[in-house]
Amino acid sequence: MALPRLRANASIEERMVHPNHMIYQKLENLVQTMLDPENGVPIKTVKSFLSKIPSVFTGQDLIAWIMKNMNMTDLGLLLLFFLFF
Known part of the structure; x- marks a missing residue:
């Protein structure tokens, strides 16, 4: 099942409904x-x-x-985090 794309000029309500909204917000905060x-x-x-x-x-x-x-103490755990999340 394909997810709908989030338009750059989407309204706040559309952004909040998008399934990846939380991921986008976390990435923006990280950057x-x-x-x-x-x-x-x-x-x-x-x-x-x-x-x-x-x-x-x-x-x-x-x-x-x-x-x-990011409270990562183990390098292996860090690499797994970026491979799977």
Whole structure:
């Protein structure tokens, strides 16, 4: 069974009825928390071979941030969480 798509200009009532509304809200909150300048994922400039790449973060930084802020203590549990949820 295909789920209806959520339009970008949908009304608040339509968004609340959509089956994935809770998932969208949780993801939006997670991204906002990750972008926090003080407590978010550290974003820095990385030096490449001949140039510098601005505004990047490493996968290691992301995993460390998730383990610190999402109450994940086991790396295996963290990986399972992202594979299945």
